[in-house]
Structures are given as C-alpha cells and as structure tokens.
Amino acid sequence: MYDYSILPNRIVMCVDFRSFYASVSCIKRGLDPKYTKLAVVGDVKRSGSVVLAATPPLKKLGVGKLSRLYEIPKRPDIIIVNPQMETYIKCSNYITKLALQYVAPEDLHTYSIDVLLG
Secondary structure (H helix, E strand, O other), X not given: OOXXXXXXXXXXXXXXXXXXXXXXXXXXXXXXXXXXXXXXXXXXXXXXXXXXXXXXXXXXXXXXXXXEHHHOOOOOOEEEEOOOHHHHHHHHHHHHHHXXXXXXXXXXXXXXXXXXXX
C-alpha cells in the first residue's frame, strides 16, 4: 500500500459542466436547465439525427446522448434545438477565464469543451 502522507497536501479542482450544450442552450433561451426538457441534436430536420446533449429532466424520460431524434417523445414540453457551437465555445472560454482567477495557467488543463482540471 502507498503512504500518501509523504506527498504534499494539494487542492485539485475538477469541473465537469453538466449537460453542457443543453444547459447553455436553455440559459440562452432564459430557461432553467434543471427543470426544462431540452435536447440538442445534430440536425433537427433529420429524424435519424443524434442527440448531442439532453438536460437532466429529459434524461429521466430515457433520452440521452446518442439517442436519435425519432426516439424523442413528441410532447409540447420538450424542446429540440440545433447545436450552436460558437456559443458553446464562447461560454467554455468564459468559464475557463473565470477558473484562471483561481488556478495558475500552467496548472489548468482543458480536457474538453466541458471539462477543466486544475
């Protein structure tokens, strides 16, 4: 077994944005992603299009990443949108700049558009 007491004591920051594309799409529309059923799909005009992100309430209905558009129930309380990559990138960059107020640039690792480690 390894003796961790000999290592320096450090604080590590791990940030994983929950249902990032779907959450940003909700917020942009003035909706709360905790209560809104929203899916971001590759192309709303193609029934076989893949779900890129879904809010937690929509996931409770069984719709998640890699579901298909035709599998999403046809209900008035479900919002289906196209991705807005430029918006997602801008939002991710903004959050990264906030993180840099607490973590040195050399210690911050952007793992993906929605995951930061520092």
